[in-house]
Structures are given as structure tokens and as C-alpha cells.
Amino acid sequence: MTTEQIFPVIGQYQSSTNADQKLTITLDDQNKGFVWIDGLPQGRVKGILKRSPATYKIPAQKTADGTQVPEGTLIYDKDANTINVVLGRPFNDADPASVLVTTTTMTNESTTMGNDKATVTKTKGNKTKTKVKKEPAPWVFTGTKIVQGTAVNQ
Numbered sequence: 001m002t003t004e005q006i007f008p009v010i011g012q013y014q015s016s017t018n019a020d021q022k023l024t025i026t027l028d029d030q031n032k033g034f035v036w037i038d039g040l041p042q043g044r045v046k047g048i049l050k051r052s053p054a055t056y057k058i059p060a061q062k063t064a065d066g067t068q069v070p071e072g073t074l075i076y077d078k079d080a081n082t083i084n085v086v087l088g089r090p091f092n093d094a095d096p097a098s099v100l101v102t103t104t105t106m107t108n109e110s111t112t113m114g115n116d117k118a119t120v121t122k123t124k125g126n127k128t129k130t131k132v133k134k135e136p137a138p139w140v141f142t143g144t145k146i147v148q149g150t151a152v153n154q
Contacts, residue, residue, distance in 0.1 A: 009053070
């Protein structure tokens, strides 16, 4: 098997919404469980393989130029040749694809996400407190893998 077959996420991706935006994903030289994602507006970021072959956690990190990047998720669908990168939503070990859904429920407090607001309801004893917090909208990239064709001499 080739490296590309073992790690199908490796390659170049064209944005579905912005023809000028491309991502390039490469394996880390030292650790095959890490990938580098180039082409994000935030800079070059590292992803950690969580589920083989193509689900990666993007830990919160600082890029080489000092930009703070929030935690996120990268999911590659090898059957459809599509990639989804979501930054600004925590990685969910139990259901990584849940970051693509706009409503989440957490234990001890419930958070409803919609647009860029979150309503947080906390119950302590017989008191209920509800706050609406302005949450930054997640950054999302959806794209298609650029398939490299090989020239055939006839």
C-alpha cells in the first residue's frame, strides 16, 4: 500500500465556495499520526489522527507567526473525496462529525448554538440562570480533493 492509501487525507483541496482558496495536507516527517494543514487564513496548523483513516483533531495552538488558532476538527470522506475543517468548536471524541451540526447538548449545562449566539442555562438548587453569550462563529472550510492525474503515453 502507498502512503496515500494509508493516509487518504494527504493531498490538495479546492474550496467549494471560494475558487481561490486551497488547502494542502502533508504528513509530519517525525510522526505519521500528525498532519500539517497549509493554506488556512490562520496559518499552518497541526492535526492529530484520532480515527483512522481520516478524522483528525486540531488542537488549540499558536501558529509560527503568533496567530492563536482555536481547537477544531478535520474530517475527510474518502468515498466523496471531500474534506470538512471546522475551527472554533471543541473536538468530540464520541462523535467527531457532531461539529458539523449547529445544536449541541452538554452535561451539567445545555448550550444551543445558532448563528453566532449561545444560550446557556444553568440550574443550581432551585435557581435557574439563563444567559445569552455572543460566541464567535466557527471557521469552516469545505472542499474537494484535487485528484492528480498521470499522463499516459500512447
